[in-house]
Amino acid sequence: MNDDMKRTAPNKDRPNDKPGYAARAAASKILAAVVDRKTPLDGMIDTEHGNPAYRALGPADRALTRALVLTTLRHKPMIDQAIASLLDRPLPGGARALSHVLAIAAAQILYLDVPDHSAVDIAVEQANADPRNKRFSGLVNAVLRGMTRRKAKILDELESVSPIPDWFAERLTAVYGADTAHAIGRAQLQPPTIDISVKSDPEGWAARLGGTVLFSTGTIRLDAPSGAVSDMDGFAEGEWWVQDAAAAIPATLFGDLTGQRVIDLCAAPGGKTAQLVMQGGQVTALERSKSRLRRLEQNLARLQLSAETIAADMMEYQPEVPFDAALLDAPCSSTGTARRHPDVFWTKDFSDIEKLAEVQYAMARRALDLVRPGGIVIFSNCSLDPLEGETVVERLLADGAPAERAAFPAGRPDTLAPFFDANGAIRTTPAAQLDGKTGLDGFYAVALRRTDG
């Protein structure tokens, strides 16, 4: 039996076989893993290695589960407030599983185009099917029916609620000011576009794929993509790869790399490696995770681009000859990508940012050892917190690392000018516009020149 048939042959006598039940049950489990156990979402919705409840679903139910979890996480503070406003008293501390069933149902009622009665009925059945929650099935019914009746008023009340957690909202306000912090929060609610980088002919591919070209990076933006990315024109032929416009900025800042030996130090899945090859570099892609390096190799093979690949920890790797240039796209809190990965706000906290900042500091120092004197290191990451960007560089320079800030090569589009800070580094946030378009990840990128030797 194939996946589609499993989805279309329910046994109506068993509520758990009702259409849509399994998708909601999987969504509630996955939400619990994100919120209670801080498990990143991506791994759980992987078709090969993901959560078993997700893998057991057919393609249509998998898409529904993803939509349910993403929508719930994107609106989590609103949903929590809406549920709390309908309860006489808070749910008992042990009722975590129940709270996730309620949240998934509330996301459908408030934010998704799902008939209210299906959302309510299936949530009641989920409660009945779990011995821990059976006694609450009446409460689930009452809360969710109340929500459907008062939907318009509740949505109105939720207008002023920030979609990001307090710890991060406070941090953003302290760093960027209240208006930008608010705009970053609102940007989080917009469905993300698909941005792609092309090997050549952006205008031609934009016309073929129904997108528009963002002049600043040559990115093609698909505002209303339909179907799987891998089925789109040019994907199998290796003409393009998916890459947010902001993520495309750091590598382009090297300019022409013809004749230069370049190392991409945290390379997988390889979007920036592909750019470095396209910019003419003789590229070595280094990555600590063997499985992620395999993915990078597959991506490069599809794109018919060649680079040397090495599975190694950059902190231990010793090249025979130092490189002319290095890209350090360091692991980070990924808070700049929360539009597409809304789980980051619920799986991370400020202590993670502090720990990652230490790792990045050590990595940036190491990256300087791997280039020749006079060589350039571009340090970048997709965190919105300056502790993982601006402060790392300030610390390096204050501590006497053999480095100075370097200018990016001339010739970049003027439209990138608003993203340069006073020190000549790039800072983007989801509150900004690129080429007049909203929808951009948060990124930081700086160029450093090795000064000793």
Ligand SMILES: C[S@@+](CC[C@H](N)C(=O)[O-])C[C@H]1O[C@@H](n2cnc3c(N)ncnc32)[C@H](O)[C@@H]1O
């Ligand atoms: C932000 S991702 C890189 C994204 C990549 N540059 C791109 O554009 O596709 C960070 C990567 O660094 C890798 N990484 C983390 N620590 C590392 C280390 N010490 N040495 C090498 N790679 C490392 C992670 O496994 C992860 O794949």
